[in-house]
Amino acid sequence: MLTLTAPQKTIFHKISAGRKLLALCVVSTALFQIESLTVLACLTFAVIALYLSQGLSFAKFGARMLWPLWPFVLIIVLYHGITHDIAAGGEIILRMLIAVALANLVTMTTALNDMIDVLMGLLRPLNWIGISTKPVALTIALFIRFIPTLIERGITINAALRARSTGKSGWRIIVPLTLSVLNEAEHVANALRARGGVGTNEEG
């Protein structure tokens, strides 16, 4: 579950993450300047072709990633259907779908590690003015490490509550879950300190 990258290898995987992100910024900015339905329709076909060029299953994966946008498409269709301003509605829908599809393309073809490397690269100037970025890297690692732990703990607390009560437990797991986070944070912080701390200076 912990990935949005496509299972297939595509030619886009070979382009460096930094270049893809830069290209995405430029293209997305340009996209919001386009006010012609014809141009947007052509671009839509181009994006579909781009996805299909990497195989049908890749394109299907991409289509699934766009699916959460359907309520907004529906709203725009209804709104512009009532105001009889179909062309403007079409522009809004296509522009949104193209922008999201292109951004998804970058997410689907870039490993999380590469994305984090770009992020750390962007933070590097902080090192020059004497602020260490090491705690940031450690925080990211701890965060990713604790996501499955906390999900599992949530499930355990939920099971414990259900064993004692027939009522719904939904919201009642939040207090014990948060308290366990606060307590465990203390232990993890002590463990880190015992192993030399988070390293605020270059020697770490």
Next chain:
Amino acid sequence: MERSTVLIAMFAALIAALGLVPKFTLAFGVPITAQSLGVMLCGTVLGAKRGGAAALLFVVLALAGLPLLAGGRGGLGLLSGPSVGFIIGFPIAAFVTGWVMERVQSNVLTSSFIASFMGGVIALYIPGVIGMALILDKSLVAAFGLVSAFVIGDLVKVVICGFVTRAIYRAQPDKVLSRA
């Protein structure tokens, strides 16, 4: 230093875990998840700076490609979609919640209500509505109309956040850093 680092990482993970708490549907069919409750708790428990940092960490990693948002959403597409303002609003909401929490001199329950309302509703919906108005090319009023149904769910979360924060404060007052 170690304590702050770990708390920021773990509360970011808590926001992620709360996104998976089964959806709770209001009487008229609006689904609400506990995810933005996690954002509010970052503020009321950790305070402005640490809480804001935790929500920022969560958002940055969701954008980098972890499917952490409720419903398994994530990735850069979030920045081009209609919910962009709410995504950007998460760290702002946590920071404002913490900022207000640190300043309101009332009991924990009342302070948490006020803080999570100011942060988790006002400070979240301002960028949220602006983002939606821009992407869908609608007026601010129309954009607010689209999300107004969710305000009710978020008001429920404000109430829950207040009681959860009070319960934590009663159990371990020294852990509520916004009050330390």
